[in-house]
Amino acid sequence: MFQEEVKEVGGLRLHVIPTKKYKTNTLVLKMKAPLCEQDVTMRALIPYVLQNATERHPSMKALRTYLDELYGATLQVDLAKKGEHHIITIRIDVANEKFLGGTSPLLRDAMALLSDMLFRPLTEQGGFSVSIVEQEKRALTQKIQSLFDDKMRYAQHRLIEEMYKGSPYALDVHGKRHDVDSIDAKRLYKHYEHMLKHDEIDLYVVGDVMLDDIEHDVAERFSLEARSRRSTTTPTRMKRTNVQEIVEKQDVKQGKLHLGYQTNTTYNDADYDALQVWNGIFGGFTHSKLFINVREKASLAYYAASRIESHQGMMMVMAGIEPSNYERALEIIHAQAEAMRNGQFSDEEITQTKAVIRNQLLETIDTARGMIELSYHNVIATRQRPFHEWLEGIEKVTREDIVRVGENIELDTIYFLTEKDGEKR
Template sequence: MTNNVFQHGTVGGLRIHVMPTKAFKTYAISLYAGIPLDEKTVTSTALAPFVLRRGTATYPETTQFRERLEELYGAGFGFDIYKRGDYQIVQFRMDTINDSFVQSQESLLEQSFAFLGEVLTRPLVEDGSFRPSYVATERETVRKKLESIVNDKIRYAAERCIEEMCRNEPYRLHPLGQRADLDQITQKSLYESYNSWLDDAILDLYVVGDTTAEEVEKLVQRHFGRVQSEAGLYSSKFVPVSVNEVRTVEEKLDVSQGKLNLGLRTSITYKDDKYASAIMYNGILGGYPHSKLFVNVREKASLAYYASSRYDGHKGIGTIQSGIETQNYGKAVDIIEKQLEEMKAGNISDLELSQTKAMIRNQLSEIPDSAFEMISYDFNRQLSGKERTADQLLGQVEQIGAEDVKAAAETFQLDTIYFLTGKEE
């Protein structure tokens, strides 16, 4: 069995991905559940996992739930909610010590599957709905998380720029939902939406550790029996959005430092053969401390407290984030736009190319050190339908020259300028 290769299969409504390896002392288990981002369901889908972690049929009290994890030699359990392209993804994770390192009567892998299967499919139900106190408490948890975004102005500006740019697309929605929807969600309506979410979600279960695909399939049949939905596929159809004119949005809040964010559209996505050129483009533009934005906007012109860029390959958009003095708005926009033009003109030095390749090489070569990083990388394949190992991606990155980055730059079109500024005195 070669190392670092996932074996793929399907059991019922679950796609299964197993990497048998003795490289780690733990089992890494990850379950992804994805549904299309939708205004009607986004908030209840986000709230459900918070309630699921409070109690199950066997461990109805939150203290029992936590004690059970302690009994599994301090197994780690957690979840994340995020968006990838136009999908809202809930990811459950478990990290359990390998059976060979402990004296346990029953397999810890089996007990972890039993626990995760129960969290997902056998929550605590009272009178045909979730426990009211759990729903009430977790509603406040989600509300506070959404409110904390408003208080963190850097995050807030980044979210608002996306909201404005994608105002007619599902991608505008925050993966944690909308504060205005929380009060409408009752224990009964949440239980109903949880059931339809479980029926409709695209489910991918990953296991990395000292096991086999056959063993995992048996454990799935035993502990995820309720999951009957057809194992669907993520739709990877992508329609590039063409930009007719740049939109400028200014918002005033009580801030001492202006936040200038720009949104760009590109036709290059994760499944595109030019993906390596796009990540090189982002790296040279603003992904790292040696990038054009950092050097020219922050260091040379002293116009920004921070200046960086990001690229979302599942959605085909790039974003630029910077913090500036409000009176420097015009200068900052000019100098940022100049960096975009420099990229399109192919004014890229050998040093910028080699430093960016070194940074990407470091990131990609660290993936095999972490089971969850390998899982996360492979999940990109499920989302995009594109086969490309980290080694293959690295090989493509190493081949890229200034002309390739210039060609990628020509696909990035400025779409939205969002400026968060202070209220007038």
């Protein structure tokens, strides 16, 4: 279990999670805004530009040298999509000076570096560094293009794109290839200034720390316009009269069969715990129905699994199959979903699934990153779910709860990526 203290400081929401588990302290800054086609590509570029240089450390080499001086501190940036939100993450891990003896205040130094990245990035002539922006534009283009090389990721992307066509959730976290070229250093910096004013910003500090000390450091180094609102979006609910089927042909040997379902249940809903158990029995784990019946018994799939998107109300089934096995694989997947709806699962499956979910949650809070990700669900959602309530909620799920939540799960889209010369059947 972990305790979290939350306070509004300096225009951001500060989360302090005191723990003596680690010999490092972790700083994680998250910037959240609604997904928007007009700016998603610029937002995807910004964290990678920020991690290159600051006014005090005006090159990647200088910045990395300084991190080495902080006893090998690490700096990482990342992008994520949770529901219809676009989230930028900046993370610094630094040694706890208590274990080093007589060193400089490393956590304060790391906090100062994070503040510099945010408020004093390297700029020139009213924009970001042109050379850094051009370098990161090339890197972003490669990231977007790499999606087409990883066919499992590509199939996931295409399923979501077709299932949520015309809605924000259809957007890829890295933006659009054709938007990259039009971005310049001044326009990007102007958008970054807009983000500092309007993004919802959360700062997490995890380690052997005191709230008062951290609050003082944050108040000293961070000064953002006060935000009185918690930005939330209502996930787009697509309603179809018929299941749509998309077949795409490429030069692939292994077919990718991905199915998208509307669960009509999100993290905010009382039935979310039951949905987690439903998904666990259906396809979330190696003991699940999809893995056993599609992959093991029928030998139809190289992989077969399902996962839920907690804040969008979506479930995705993924299977890698021989193109000739399309109809048979679909038949067995549909049969497993129907069995779930009819309550055809054993008490042993319920117990085993609950145990695996519990173990996963407990493993997640063994790391600072995991604690932060679990906590951040409560920032995305309107419902606050403390960790102990999550564990208790899973334990309380009944067979009736599982069947009831399954009644709301509807197949929406079937996407099949198959070989060029073959037929899907």
